[in-house]
Amino acid sequence: NLEANFEPRFAARTKRIQASTIREILKLTSQPGYISFAGGLPAADLFPIERIGEATQRILREQGVQALQYSTTEGHLPLREWIASRVPGATPENVQIVSGSQQGLDLIGKVLIDPGSRVLVEAPTYLGALSAFNPYEPEYVSVPMDDEGLELEALEAALQARPVKFMYVLPTFQNPSGRLMGLERRRAIVELARKYRTPILEDDAYAELYFDGKPLPTLYALDHALGGGNVIYLSTTSKTLAPGLRVAWVVGPRPLIQKITFAKQGADLHTPTLNQMLVYELVRDGAWYGEQIDKIRQTYQTRCHWMLQALQKYMPEDMGWIVPKGGMFFWLTAPAGLDSLELLKKAVEEKTAFVPGQPFFADGSGKNTLRLSYSSASHEQIEDGLQRLGRAIHRMLGRA
Numbered sequence: 001n002l003e004a005n006f007e008p009r010f011a012a013r014t015k016r017i018q019a020s021t022i023r024e025i026l027k028l029t030s031q032p033g034y035i036s037f038a039g040g041l042p043a044a045d046l047f048p049i050e051r052i053g054e055a056t057q058r059i060l061r062e063q064g065v066q067a068l069q070y071s072t073t074e075g076h077l078p079l080r081e082w083i084a085s086r087v088p089g090a091t092p093e094n095v096q097i098v099s100g101s102q103q104g105l106d107l108i109g110k111v112l113i114d115p116g117s118r119v120l121v122e123a124p125t126y127l128g129a130l131s132a133f134n135p136y137e138p139e140y141v142s143v144p145m146d147d148e149g150l151e152l153e154a155l156e157a158a159l160q161a162r163p164v165k166f167m168y169v170l171p172t173f174q175n176p177s178g179r180l181m182g183l184e185r186r187r188a189i190v191e192l193a194r195k196y197r198t199p200i201l202e203d204d205a206y207a208e209l210y211f212d213g214k215p216l217p218t219l220y221a222l223d224h225a226l227g228g229g230n231v232i233y234l235s236t237t238s239k240t241l242a243p244g245l246r247v248a249w250v251v252g253p254r255p256l257i258q259k260i261t262f263a264k265q266g267a268d269l270h271t272p273t274l275n276q277m278l279v280y281e282l283v284r285d286g287a288w289y290g291e292q293i294d295k296i297r298q299t300y301q302t303r304c305h306w307m308l309q310a311l312q313k314y315m316p317e318d319m320g321w322i323v324p325k326g327g328m329f330f331w332l333t334a335p336a337g338l339d340s341l342e343l344l345k346k347a348v349e350e351k352t353a354f355v356p357g358q359p360f361f362a363d364g365s366g367k368n369t370l371r372l373s374y375s376s377a378s379h380e381q382i383e384d385g386l387q388r389l390g391r392a393i394h395r396m397l398g399r400a
């Protein structure tokens with residue numbers, strides 16, 4: 001048959017379309033007996049299944065035809081109004097609903113990136129963004145972070161050197177490092193971006209998942225206070241409702257949002273209508289939604305504490321980590337020379353898994369880093385899984 005006829009026909013960009021490390025590991029470790037810390041999977045035990053069932057029934061009963069028919073690409077207006085009401089200075093015309101923020105990343109890449117465009121990213125950064133941007137053939141500029149986030153001197157030097165198309169920044173519980181950018185650093189980055197007229201793409205997937213204290217202003221809000229127009233804001237219901245619904249949004253300046261809408265027309269016409277109406281039914285009840293998010297925060301704080309205890313118990317003393325103040329991940333730095341890809345093989349032999357750090361670095365560094373997610377693991381799974389990981393590391397380091 002003619003299957004072999006495709007490979008030679010792949011478009012030039014197709015060689016940059018590679019598997020997502022997270023997705024590949026998820027497939028591997030979904031077999032029984034594995035304890036995986038790889039995917040940033042929201043706690044399934046907190047999915048509001050009952051409430052989703054009731055709301056879906058109600059929608060189908062009262063607005064069935066609208067829910068099942070094609071709908072506008074921009075997205076369900078009441079949902080866009082709800083989103084706009086929570087973003088300073090935004091109207092529904094600044095809001096585009098997308099099928100997961102992952103699609104937002106892809107559409108923004110499609111609209112903004114030419115082959116060779118310089119895209120500035122944190123080191124490490126979210127590997128899903130690199131996967132989304134790669135087919136558009138950017139040239140990445142990787143900027144190091146200190147405890148809080150992007151280092152200002154390195155950032156300014158990069159912006160001064162040559163024009164950057166946009167910078168991709170995760171200020172709140174950064175994936176994968178867990179970092180939380182403080183208010184002063186946020187202000188400084190927003191001001192630098194405006195000075196060099198370089199738009200910021202702010203990915204705020206973990207905005208609501210702070211353990212204590214309260215949320216810091218978004219880069220979008222800080223930019224708005226200085227006149228606005230320089231930040232594209234991405235957020236999602238994947239971590240507060242259910243990732244399988246694939247409902248997220250992009251908020252940004254009208255000229256860009258219009259182009260993203262047109263690009264989405266060519267991608268998937270619109271995000272599933274029923275899912276958008278369902279998300280609106282769930283979030284419009286502020287009391288319930290606030291309680292749902294509180295439950296998630298408390299659960300993740302507890303699971304984070306369990307993982308910290310297990311790390312202290314089972315990791316070699318020269319293994320380092322950042323204790324997150326929110327979000328879903330621990331970011332580990334192993335002794336220099338330890339290759340976390342090699343370690344993953346040993347870990348899988350022990351029936352546990354994590355995401356090796358290198359795919360999170362656009363510059364190919366980070367061999368000795370690894371990301372562990374605690375969000376969907378029970379106490380015993382964390383205890384047992386970290387013990388297995390400890391065994392794998394000690395075998396690798398040739399220690400007893």
Ligand SMILES: Cc1ncc(COP(=O)(O)O)c(CN[C@@H](CCCC(=O)O)C(=O)O)c1O
Nearest residue numbers: 022039040100101102126175205236238248
């Ligand atoms: C910073 C950041 N931006 C976008 C996404 C994608 O979220 P959506 O569900 O597409 O809204 C995510 C979700 N990342 C998770 C989930 C990936 C799930 C998977 O590939 O199976 C992870 O890092 O494990 C994210 O962390």
